[in-house]
Amino acid sequence: MSAETVVSFKDVDVVFKEKKKEAVHAVDHVSLDVQRGDIYGIVGYSGAGKSTLVRIINLLQRPTSGSVTVLGDDMASLSAGQLRDKRRKIGMIFQHFNLMGSRTIADNIGFPLRGIKSKAEIKAKVDELLDLVGLSDRADAYPAELSGGQKQRVGIARALASDPELLISDEATSALDPKTTASILNLLKELNEKLGLTIVLITHQMEAVKQICSRVAVMDGGAVIERGSLLDIFAHPQQQLTKDFIDTTMQLDATLDTIAKQPAVQHLSDTERLIRLTYLGDTTDQPIIATLLREYHVVANILFADIQSLQDTPFGNLIIIVTGDSDNIDAALKYLSDSGVNVQPVTIPGGAK
Known part of the structure; x- marks a missing residue:
């Protein structure tokens, strides 16, 4: 059964x-699909x-020009009333929270429901959302009394007030410190899993993408220059910007x-x-370095080694100096590539390749 498309950009x-100014091409022929249940990261510099x-x-x-379809409807074809209803299915959270300082946290969260639900219904929904974002004890507080992370949790709760199917996070962690950023990203991941919420995450922080996204698109100059699953993008980046x-x-x-x-790197014989090696999943458990020596008579001196987790999949990085006969090295590197390892020569400025 094919996945349901929640957002579809077409050209x-x-x-x-x-x-008297030159036209700015802010978005350049973008076609992109977001499937239900995705946490889709769109990353790029300012x-x-x-x-x-x-x-x-x-x-x-x-x-x-072009079109965007959201939850089955071409957005440009909707009437004003239909567009208003559709927007209730799209929650948004922002970098600077956009909270009303003169209203309590409960009032901020319940504000989108005014005129739509009764006071009793609004209170019940607000209590539910406060519990969901871990702020049950701050209902009567004001934004000025909260930390940045707490304010963003309020922003998330407010975005969820109308039970959206899609949540847009526009640089929502950019103003937060790393520890708070991690906690907010973990909350978004929990909401994605618990509520089945589809999330589009706009960010210039690849670390945020790495922590929670399932799919990634890299933008530059208004265009999408690379896209794919998180694992594919990290293991096999094609564009220099993505690699950076x-x-x-x-x-x-x-x-x-x-x-x-290191002198050994500056004066390679x-x-x-x-060489830099990147590898995923089961490959991280294979004795690839030992195999180079045993099968190809190539010695590998490990300068750097790191294994991290991407979507519960081990992701390894090695930087090594390989030493041996040139033909043997070529054969060894082919073996690595055939084993699913991404092999890249490393150039050191002022040194040798």
Whole structure:
């Protein structure tokens, strides 16, 4: 049975035109599908077009061309009343919380339900949501009395007030410290699992994507330059920008800077090569280094080794110097590739490849 598509972008363009200024192509021919139950990460630096793209979902931004279908409806074809009803199925949380300082936490959460439900129904829903986000004891507090993480939990609860099927998180953890960010991301993951909530996560932080997303799209210059499952993107990135994002979140930039200072790396001989290996799942349990020596007479000197978990799947990174006859090294690296290991030569500035 095929998965249900919750959001579908078809060849979407957004062009901003201002008098006497060059037109800005904010979103460039994007086609993208989000399936029910996904936590779909859209990652890119500031100006990449990701926030503009996500505003098209609820037509806060209308596309210049192309279409977006949400929960089965072409958004541009809806009447004002139909669009209002559809937007109730789309919750949004923001970087700066957007809470009303003069209202209590309970009032902030219940605000979207005013005029729709009775006071008793609103109170029951607010109590349920406060419990869901872990703030049952703060109903009568005001936003100024809360920490940043607590404010974002209120924002999440408010976004869930109308029982949406889709939640959009637009840089919702960017203003938070790392520990609080992790707790908010864990909450979103729990909501995804507990409520069956589909989430679109807009971020410039690949670490956030790594922690909870099932699928990823990388944006640059308004276009989606790479997309795929989280595991595929991390194990086999194709674009340099994607590689840069991953290396930063895996802290490999700092690792390579340290490795570059080692004399052994700066002066590689003709029989040595500096190699990075990335591998997933069962491959992390295989004795690949021992096999290089036993089967191919190639010695591997491990400079860096790390195994992390992506979606409960082991993900390994190794940086090694391999030493041996050139033909043997070629054969050994082919064996690694055939075993599902991604093999990349590493270039050290000022050193050898």
